[in-house]
Amino acid sequence: MPSVVNDPKPQVDPWIKPAPTNASLDWAPLQIIDLSKYDLPGGKEELVKELQDSVRHWGFWTIVGSGISQEQIDRQLSIANTFFKLPLEEKRKVRADVSVGNNFGYREPTRFVKNTDVKENMETLNVPKYTPDYNSVPRHDLIKAFEDEIAPFHRLLWTVVRKLFVLLAIILELPEDYLVERHQYDEPSEDHIRFLMYHARSASENKKIGDQWLGGHTDFGSLTLLFSQPVAALQIRSPDNEWKWVKYIPGGITCNAGDTLSFLTKGYIKSTIHRVVSPPADQANLDRLGLIYFSRPGNSVPMIPAPSPVLIKEGYITGEDEKQLPEDAVTAFEYVRARVKHVLEGKATRDAQRSPDAVFQVSYLKVQDYYV
């Protein structure tokens, strides 16, 4: 008699998408890029024109037409929601060891915000790639149970990242695969999907922490893909140094460049400052679930500027840069791990102890540590 095969998957706890805010906020005028044009004749050229200005001046833009369906996104959000509802002991079974800069695994909110008695309100789970290099990385049972859905989604996100790297290489007049080769999915890298949950806060707590949920920062890697979020809270710093809100675009992906891409382009591509603040009044009671992909260069990729004719023409690359040898360079892995350790270790968020002009530095790589 054939045996009955039980589906080993736990039931998911569906994520109910909150209604967008009705508040009229000072929205960032982000360019909307329709990635479905990519494979059409002349499509890449058109996208390059649209992206050119955004990557240099805003460092943020929004993608639509990514080919990822709303159903796929919602399913991942529901898996994420199910994960965060697990008992704490279960979530603690695979923790990120930030003391060595390893951000893979679960992080619970234990740190105090600045010098207050209010703790952070964000839990995160960072899921590494599904390639042989990461077979032995510990994963939660729940994540393993949904591996047949998370693994293809993980790789699918990289295919979006891949298209962006081709467009950016064209902008830089580099061979089209220059950046793709430095961000291969099948090479070891610190890429991950992040599930993150911000728990709603009381008005009095928000007041104590000056409404700041996640302090101003630049991302550590190359590109960040953030599934557009109905709960308004993300703000970016405009070219005029003003905080602007990021608007919800259903099914869209908010993209931004980070430090390693800025290093590879000597600052031509902007690693943009952003932060998370308390949502407007009509969303104040909502938990905020997020889904992000962080793309980082291959672990051994040297952090030296690309030999881009644009960077040379515009004076970004000097004779000194051209003399820099890859074997003497800081690798992407060294930079990213050092930054994770620096930012996430400790009992309080860093803004408490440092002056706003503090820099974080690994050898010759320097970024501003945080932004008020």
Ligand SMILES: O=C(O)CCC(=O)C(=O)O
């Ligand atoms: O939650 C968000 O909207 C942004 C989070 C973020 O900036 C980060 O995790 O680096």
Ligand SMILES: [Fe+2]
């Ligand atoms: Fe960020």
